[in-house]
Ligand SMILES: [Fe+2]
């Protein structure tokens with residue numbers, strides 16, 4: 001019993017040298033790393049699924065500090081930026097900043113509802129990550145944009161995205177409602193599966209990683225990979241790749257255990273959320289995307305291609 005299980009959980013995950021480099025990169029080295037290579041962890045995860053404790057160990061070795069970032073060059077860019085560049089950056093960063101705080105606020109019920117101690121441990125690491133991501137944007141805002149607000153609460157009110165219905169429904173209705181369901185009944189595993197679909201697959205894998213991918217690629221195309229934001233946001237994306245690996249694993253195991261029970265829950269949640277994803281990724285001014293050499297349809301295509309890859313790994317499809 002125990003000794004053998006211990007031996008299994010202690011066994012270290014083996015990575016090939018290229019992935020090992022990304023897995024171990026510090027903040028400075030992350031400036032030399034492409035977001036697509038970071039995202040390749042998720043696909044590797046699909047072919048060769050890490051255990052929950054592998055993901056925990058990755059978290060231990062991938063610590064980083066918001067306080068180590070330097071936003072001096074970012075501030076210089078900001079002062080030189082055009083009105084359109086500022087508006088487009090603020091549009092994206094308001095969604096991210098507020099979103100990171102929302103996912104920090106709603107994860108605790110998932111920890112309580114975790115069906116196994118390994119899942120509980122991994123989700124606890126994720127709570128710390130989401131808090132750190134919120135602090136990352138707080139610091140960026142203070143040092144690059146500037147604000148007169150006196151605390152984080154006031155700043156979050158100031159930056160809350162106010163025009164996006166899809167976003168509001170995802171982050172202010174569906175996500176808190178799911179967290180409340182889990183808090184009210186932590187033994188409700190159907191609610192847990194629905195919650196992981198919403199949180200890890202819709203919000204993190206499809207929305208967040210798509211937004212991150214295009215913003216980081218645009219920065220790289222402009223030669224801005226030495227900026228504090230590029231390094232920090234790449235570290236955020238590496239954290240998100242662990243979270244997405246985790247979400248895929250939970251749902252894959254649920255579908256393997258009882259497809260007739262869990263596949264319809266996952267499919268229904270996704271079908272309801274698809275229009276909210278497109279709505280959230282739709283900027284108020286198309287130039288926020290086209291100015292950087294991309295198109296909205298390219299971004300949506302990337303989002304839905306990523307989603308389809310995750311679904312194949314989970315073992316379901318969306319065909320009606
Ligand atoms: Fe996050």
Ligand SMILES: [Fe+2]
Pocket residue numbers: 129130204239240243
């Ligand atoms: Fe996350």
